[in-house]
Amino acid sequence: MRKVRVVIADRFVETRGAIKHLLKRDPWIEVVGEISSCSEVIPTVSALRPDALLIDAMGQMRGLEVIRELRALFPEIRIIALTDHSEEEYKRTTLAAGADCWIPKIRLGKDLLPMVRALFPNGVQKVG
Numbered sequence: 001m002r003k004v005r006v007v008i009a010d011r012f013v014e015t016r017g018a019i020k021h022l023l024k025r026d027p028w029i030e031v032v033g034e035i036s037s038c039s040e041v042i043p044t045v046s047a048l049r050p051d052a053l054l055i056d057a058m059g060q061m062r063g064l065e066v067i068r069e070l071r072a073l074f075p076e077i078r079i080i081a082l083t084d085h086s087e088e089e090y091k092r093t094t095l096a097a098g099a100d101c102w103i104p105k106i107r108l109g110k111d112l113l114p115m116v117r118a119l120f121p122n123g124v125q126k127v128g
Helices: 013-023 038-048 060-073 088-097 105-119
Strands: 004-009 029-035 052-056 078-083 101-104
Touching: 004 013, 004 038, 013 029, 013 105, 029 038, 038 052, 038 060, 052 060, 052 105, 060 078, 060 088, 078 088, 078 105, 088 101, 101 105
Parallel strands: 004 029, 004 052, 052 078, 078 101
Antiparallel strands: none
16 A cells, blocks of 8 residues: 545645644655645646645635635546635535535644545555
């Protein structure tokens, strides 16, 4: 098995740093890229081929568009939507767009690692 390869997409460098710090606590997770705008998501995912993308909505409508496009182009990637919102309606909309799960940023410290582990319960199989 190999590490779960993750890309972090958030407009704020401080938030990306905090998420990276949380993920480094798990030896089976490797951050392979960071993105600061929606326009970088598709090219970065295409180039790096991560197992999972942690994506801030980066403005609700644009973030949802990117999630829909990612799901169509890369159906195998696990998409974890990060948001400043905790309303149930936002959760439903995000999941309907194609995210595998949704975490309010206020709960990242508690929920992020368990969520990534739940998405990859047996790790990631090496190819080749």
